[in-house]
Every structure is written in structure tokens, then in C-alpha cells.
Amino acid sequence: MEFRNHTLSNGLQIVAECNENAYSTAVGYFVRAGSRDETDALSGVSHFLEHMAFKGTSHRTAAEVNQQLDRIGSHSNASTSEEQTIYYAAMLPEYQETAVEILSDMMRPALREDDFATEKQVILEEIAKYDDQPPFGAHEKAMAHHFGAHPLGRNVLGSVESVRALTAEQMGAYFQQRYSPGNMVLTAAGNVNFDALIKTAERMCGDWPSFEVTRETPRAEPHEGFTLIHKESASQQYLVQIANGPGSTDSDRYTARMLATILGDDSGSRLYWELIETGIAEYAGIDCYEFQGSGIFMTYLCGAPEDADRILHIATRMKESLQQDGVSEEELAQAQSKICAHIVLSSERPMHRLYAVGTNWLQRDQYRTVRDVVDAYQAVTVDDIRGVLDRYPLTQETTVAIGPLKQMAATDKP
Secondary structure (H helix, E strand, O other), rough: OEEEEEEEOOEEEEEEOOOOOOOOEEEEEEEEEOOOOOOOOOOOOHHHHHHOOOOOOOOOHHHHHHHHHHEEEEEEEEEEEOOOEEEEEEEOOOHHHHHHHHHHOOOOOOOOOHHHHHHHHHHHHHHHHHHHOOOOOHHHHHHHHHHHHHHHHHHHHHHHHHHHHHHHHHHHHHHHHHHHHEEEEEEEEOOOOOHHHHHHHHHOOOOOOOOOOOOOOOHHHHHHOOEEEEOOOOOOOEEHHHEOOOOOOOHHHHHHHHHHHHEEEEEHHHHHHHHHOOOOOOEEEEEEEEEEEOOEEEEEEEEEHHHHHHHHHHHHHEEEEHHOOOOHHHHHHHHHHHHHHHHHHHOOOOHHHHHHEEEEEEEEHHOHHHHHHHHHOOOOOHHHHHHHHHOOOOOOOEEEEEOOOOOOHHHHHH
């Protein structure tokens, strides 16, 4: 494999992990634009704009965008998070130029008023859907309670009120503030013709105007609290807990992921054996999320309402034990094998490498080979995990419970 990068005169960065032995190619635009970059009045605009990119450009209608992507047999889509919006396509290598042409054109959406009005209803239905189906927006509500006024507390979808009030003119102004070529990365992975990629990008993107884009990345303060939200239609009780963790540029982010695997991986972890294998809970796991300036450990718990207090008590007890006693060498070795095997196996797919290469470059201006990442995980020690536990106590967390219960034991505490 070979890593190559190039920057156009307007600041657009082009990076690629080229593998001539791969059978497919993946390309995508990684834009440094997400919910943390919005204001309260513009909440949800990043995600809404992602939808509008598929609604057509000055050269293509919405139907033509989708038909042309289908015509080359591509697997294409987009996603928006707190920090980035990604537009991607995976296809056979011979369609690289066509895919890049279409995606590049989509980066300059028409934002037609009729399309905007139609898509607004789609967004509003999406917001309603997530509020009506399990886990009833528990993730977003926990983020809002934990981060408060911090930018990471903003809902990616926005609210019904903010989306209804949003205008096409406001979206156009936001686009002009975030979609500078210097604020995005054109990424490719798999069987990539890099020289041809540069030529296509020059032709399609070389005249995009460049402007300065900034982002504030304050570190979030720790937060503790318990919130119970009654949802009569729910049949189970859902609990989401958030504790602070390392950010995207912190060196101990690998250690944090190792810790989360030991405590809450979906198979073979402490929570798995204590809550899932015993049948006490339907789901129990922990994930790490890294943002610029801050990071979190997020715990997901789910079970029958009559078991909710017991589930929460067991999870709390296990975190207290881990906080006090740390992990064993055996647990660490098992987690390292599991994580490293997953990294190597998933790296065989260009689409997975596209996400890894693009996100790493967007967040850290850095390329990491599969070997680099595996070595970083294998270098983690028990003492490193002790250090992360000391810096980011898992017992200092925000808890949001959603379900049919009107009261839980935690609400009785002073």
C-alpha cells in the first residue's frame, strides 16, 4: 500500500491510501462541519445540508444525481455527526472519475426553494421517528444533559422548532461559512489512480473560492446527574451514561478504547458476563467517542422495567470496582487480541479504510497505517489504563433513563 497526498491551490487537500491489489475503490468528501459548528437558531442545519446535497446541483437534478450514482453500481451515501459531514461512494475502479465528478458537483448544491421545502418535511419526520422509536432519543438527550451549553451538546438532527424556522437563505449562508475547500478533505482508498484523482479534482474543484474557517474546541467540564424521562409507550427501560474521556488528539485515546473493550464490549467483557450472559439485561455496553478538545465514555443499558434498578446498580458497582482495582494483564491481553484482529480484518475493505484515513486526516492531519494503529494498541499497559481511570473517572457520569418507569431508586437520592 502507498499513501499519497496533494493540496490544490485553493486549499483542498487530497489524500489516498492506494492499494493496486484491491478490487474496489472508495472516495469521499470529509467536511469539517457538524452540529458543534451551529448556533441554537441553526440547530440541525449541517444534517439538513447533507440531505440537500442529494437534491441536485446547477448541473444535475435530484433524480440525475441518484440515477448516475446507481448507473455506475456505486454504494453511496452520506452522514453527519457532531464534527463532520461525509459524502462517499464505493465502486469499481473504472468508475473512479465518474464518482468523483458526481460527488464534487454535489459539494456545490443548488439549494432550490422547492427542494428545500420538500426535504424539510423529511427531516421533521426523521426527528419524529427517532423520538417515537427505541431508544427514544436517549443518546441525544444524554449528550444534551452532559454537555449543557458546550457545543457538543447540540443535537445533530436539530429540533422541530429549529428545523421548521430554518430558511434556504440561512442554509446558504452556513454553507458559505463552512464549505471552504480548505475545510474539507477529498479522500480515497482501495484501487486508486491518484494522478487521475488529482486531475479530476483540479477540473471539478480548482475554481472553488477559498475562505477562512475556524472552530472553537474547548474541553468540556465533567458532569454528574440523573434524569428520568417517562415514556409511556416504551416496553423497556433504556439508560445512557456519559463520562468524560480523551479527545481526538490525546495520546491516551487508544488506552481509553482498550478500557471500554474490557469493561463493556458486546462479547466477553465484564458487563457482558455480569448482565447479558446472566439474562439480567438485554443490552449492556460501553463505547468511546472522540471529539476535538473532548471525548466521552458512553454506557448503554437496556432491560425490563422491573430490572432497571438492579441493572443500574450492578453497572455502577462494576465501575466502582474497576475504578478502584483497575484491570488484569489477562484482560488486557484478551482485549488487545480482539481489537487488533478487528482492525486487521476490517482493513480489507476499502470503504472502512476510507473512513479511517479521512477521519484521521480531518481530525489530526495525520496518516496512520494499519500497522501503526495495531502497534499503538499493543503498546497499551495496565499502568496506562490506571492513568486513564485516574484522569477520567468512569464513576463521574451523567445518566439519562427513558422508559415506562415514573420513578427509579436513583431519583430518591439527595
